[in-house]
Amino acid sequence: MKIFFIFFFVLFSFLVHSCLSNNMIMRTQSMRDGDVIFSQGKRFAFGFFSLGTSKLRYVGIWYAQVSEQTIVWVANRDHPINDTSGHIKFSSRGNLCVYGSVNGTEPIWSTDVLDTISEPALVAKLSDLGNLVLLDPVTGKSFWESFNHPTNTLLPFMKFGYTRQDGVDRFMTSWRSPGDPGFGNVTFRIERRGFPQMMMYKGTTLWWRTGSWTGQRWSGVPEMTNKFIFNISFVNSPDEVSITYGVLNPLVITRMVLNETGTLQRFTWNGKDKKWIGFWSAPEEKCDSYNHCGLNGYCDTTSPDKFECSCLPGHEPKTPQAWNFRDASDGCKRSNAASLCNGREGFAKLKRVKVPNTSGVSVDMNITLKECEKRCLRNCSCVAYASAYHESEDGAKGCLTWHGDMLDTRTYWSAGQDFYLRVDKAELARWNGSGSSGKRRLFLILISMIVVVMLLMIMLFCFIRKRRQANRHKKPPSTFAPSSFDIEEPFVLEELEDKSRKGELPLFELSTIAAATNNFSFQHKLGAGGFGAVYKGVLENGMEIAVKRLSKNSGQGMEEFKNEVKLISKLQHRNLVRILGCCVESEEKMLIYEYLPNKSLDCFIFREEHRAELDWPKRMGIIRGIARGILYLHQDSRLRIIHRDLKASNILLDNEMIPKIADFGMARIFGGNQIEGSTNRVVGTYGYMSPEYAMDGHFSIKSDVYSFGVLILEIITGKKNSAIYNENSNLVGHIWGLWQKGEAREIIDTLMDAESYEESEVMKCIHIGFLCVQERASDRPDMSSVVFMLGHNAIDLPSPKHPAFTVGRKRNVKNGGSSGNCPSGETGSSVNDVTLTDVQGR
Missing domain, CATH: 2.90.10 (Agglutinin, subunit A)
Known part of the structure; x- marks a missing residue:
């Protein structure tokens, strides 16, 4: 009998294990933590799992054929089990339930079928599609399935x-x-x-x-x-x-x-x-963001050199001044609403469109597009129409009509559909050139317009040429220090005037900037850098501005000035400094930016009285903001841009301590899939340059990653990388030595409130910093990986290899000095300063 019971127990255990190894759980069975069922083709698995290094247990479905753990469905999403005592079984009413323990009476999750299921053959079956189904295998009747949740x-x-x-x-x-x-x-x-x-x-x-x-x-x-x-x-x-x-x-x-x-x-x-x-x-992309161009506006990225927002036909900006600064959030209003519904309207056709939000449209699937047009004309509240299904097998059908303001419209290169907007006849003629006198009249009008435009262009050219000749012989006001730009100025002025006409970059008059800065008085001076002096100004409307004035002795020349104008006017991101315009007049070259009251990052992290204000959430916010800004430059903007001079003094802070990357004079634009380049002219700042760039002139997106890694370590420690530690190490080398000993926590800034951070999160950031400053560029992560690592805690980071430039070096700096924009005048702390550095070979 003893042998029989042992044999029976072994057989029973084997049968239970076999049942739980197939694709279903029977009503009389249960699952413990560690049991797994597989779909018939072994594509999916169902059971208990944990995420990363966490010990919390969840019940769910995952890919069984994929080596990387990939969860596709979770039962107890908000109610994890703290240990491995979880249990899955059917309740008396027929619901599949998850319990926190074998003896648990209240489930933490249930299929929650309201009616009692009386079928004794009830099973929970996992299909090869990844669907967990509660069904009667005899009749095939389904009571619940995970695909519905x-x-x-x-x-x-x-x-x-x-x-x-x-x-x-x-x-x-x-x-x-x-x-x-x-x-x-x-x-x-x-x-x-x-x-x-x-x-x-x-x-x-x-x-x-x-x-x-x-x-x-x-x-x-x-x-x-x-x-x-x-x-x-x-x-x-x-x-x-x-x-x-x-x-x-x-x-x-x-x-x-x-x-x-x-x-x-x-x-x-x-x-x-x-x-x-x-x-x-x-x-x-930015046009994907809902309502990016406001009410009655539409977004168009098919022309990369112009502002992406425009007003729909028959509409105009509510606040034209905001649109001049590429801000369309206020949207558009109808240009001449009184002229509608007077029998003199038509429909302007907007091609390749994602039609506006259809939540409030009127729908009739039984009329044609032509009938839809007539219906819209008869209804004075109808402002636009489109076909419902323009790509159906039997041609366009159905009618959608809009009544009131339209939201979230955009155009595409080759997709979308036709969209028709109600406008008066005059607007219709302006929009598509269709007059009432036929093609001959249209042809004559076009020829006349071309002739007029050519005459205007000739007159404008003569006017500009005459004005430039007069400006060359005109002495600048005595309050301005003269500059020496006479060769390239005509080209620069033409380019800036062209941008101004396109609405990309407003041109400010010299008298306006002089008045705003009190004739560039010393009291208005914020600091100085390689570009020249930076002044605070206040326009007549009360707007505060920062003015970068190119000096004749500037380390940056006309190329850097043009480069910054070309780049910054095309970039829009929360973590990039916003340019408001420029001034090129009377041999003056100036860039006008938004004024940021907290000045630059170096004023905070390298000065004790300000560093104490930066608790860990603020420092982490600055790190993440800089990372997002660099990611935008490298990957998400219309241009692929390598900054080449990322440093603490080129990170400005607004009144909410949001970081904004500044100074694009040394940046490089790449096209297509290009991610690297070479130069014989190495520019940058000691302590932030990657080894391949400093030694060989080879730069890439990984060069910016290196600079970002240095910034992380400086923000955490409050110390400069260029300083010398332990007689011959810079900051990176000093921290690396402590890291290898397991003592890196010693370098966390002691002025930072210890209660504001968890040590593990700070150590993770140091880890990411070392990944960014590895000697070989190929070993460094790209910025998309960096942003991901900074935003997620439960991930395993790879071990960093030996960082570059761990030994302090003497340097020969040209134009590297700066009075900075910090009150103390600390060297190297500047607003938008650029340092040209000659690095000695090894």
């Missing part, structure tokens, strides 16, 4: 949207962070109102939308296709609005993820390289 991942063949019959709304919610799958702040769902479109929200703020369905794709997702990878099914009926992405090749492993930063990304698994490859994401 998405988390942050959309899998192929998962229905997305809502069905009115069962009241299920399938939408995505981001995780709180990569290490916390709890319900995050970002949601993505199909909008119920008006005409269907998909909306992304950050909290209650509308962040991005796909545009309306065109019959083949979402109008705001031009990359979307159903011909090669996906088989897309879209349903829009009174009972259901949903979309399903199927894959044509069952071997393709792909997923769509909504991350906590407000980005939707699609990945495909690369089995050869064993990693996920991201091939699409949104929002990606």
Whole structure:
């Protein structure tokens, strides 16, 4: 009998293990932490898991065929289990439940089917699509499925949207962070109102939308296709609005993820390289941001040299002054509203458009586009119309009409659809050149316009040439120090006037700047750098400005001046200093910027009385802000830019201590996929230059990464890298020595409030700093990786290799001195100063 019971126990254990190793859990079975079930084709697994180094346990579904842990669904998102005592079993009512312990009576998660399920054969089955289904295997009846309750991942063949019959709304919610799958702040769902479109929200703020369905794709997702990878099914009926992405090749492993930063990304698994490859994401560019150009404006990036925002036909800016500074947030208003609905209107056609928000449109799927136009004309409140499905198999059909203000319109190079806006006849003629007297009259009008424009250009050329000749012989006011720019000034003035005409960069008169700075008085002087002096000014309207005035003895010349004008006028980012305009007159060359009251970063981190004001949250905010600014320059802007002179004095701080990168005189523009270059003229600042740049003149995006790594270490320690420590080490070498001994915490700034930081987070930042200053450029991370590492705690960082330039060096500096913009006049602490450095070879 004893042998029999032992045999029975072993057989029973084997059977239970076998049952839990297949693709289902029977009603009479349960799962402990450590048990796993697999889908029939072993594509997906279901069970308990932890994230990273965390000991918290969750229940969910993940890819079984992918070597990198990739969770696609989580049950107990907000209720993790603290240990491995978790238990999964069916309740008496037939719900699959997760309990915190084997003897737990109250589940921490349940399938939550309201009706009692009486089927004794009830099972929970994991399909090869990654769907966990509660069903009766005899009848095939389904009671609950995980596909109806998405988390942050959309899998192929998962229905997305809502069905009115069962009241299920399938939408995505981001995780709180990569290490916390709890319900995050970002949601993505199909909008119920008006005409269907998909909306992304950050909290209650509308962040991005796909545009309306065109019959083949979402109008705001031009990359979307159903011909090669996906088989897309879209349903829009009174009972259901949903979309399903199927894959044509069952071997393709792909997923769509909504991350906590407000980005939707699609990945495909690369089995050869064993990693996920991201091939699409949104929002990606500034025109993707919801309502970027305000009410009745539209966004257009097809012309890279102009401001991306314009007013829709028949509209004009509400505040033209703001538009001159590339701020369209106030939007546009109708130019002549009184002329509408008087029988003298038509429709201006805007091509290749993501039509405005369709939440409030009127929809009629039973009329043609021509009938839609007539209906809109008969209704005085109708301001625009478009076809509902312009890419349907049987041609354009359906009618959408807008009534009131329009939001979030943009154009594309080759996607989108036609959009028709109601305007009066005069505006229509201006918009598309269609007069009422036929093509001959149009041709004559065009010829006449060309002749007039040519005459005006000749007159303007003569006027400008005469004015320049007069300016060359005109002495500057006695209050201004003369400069020596006579060769290249005509070219610079032409370029700046051209930018001014395009609305890119306003030109200020010299008298305006002189009045604002009290004739460049010493009391208004903020500091001086390689460019020249910097002055604070106040315009007549009360706006505070900072004026960089190029001096005749400047280390920067005309090339650097033109370079900064060319670059900064095209860049817009929260962490880049904003240029308001420039002044080129009477041999004066000046750049006018927003005034930042907290001056530059070096005034805070290198002075004890100010350094004490920087607790850890402020320092971390500055580090992250600088990183985001550099990432924008390297990757997210229309131009790929390498700054080449990142340092503490070139980081300015606004009144909220938000960092803004300044001084683009030494920056380089790269095109296409170019990420590196070489020069015989090494420029920069000792202590911040990467070894490959200082020694060989070879610079790349990794050169800026090196400078950023130095900045991290300086911000944490409050010390300069260029100083000497322990007789022959600079700051990097000094910290590296302590790091190897496990004593790096000793260099954390003692003036920083110890209660404001966790030591592990500061040590992580030091770790990232060392990754950035590694000697070989190829070993350093790019800025997208740096931003990711700074924003996530539960990640394993690679071990850094030996940093470059760990030994203090004497340097021969040209034009490197600076009075700075700090009251103490501390050398090296400057506003937008540039140092040209000759580095001695090793």
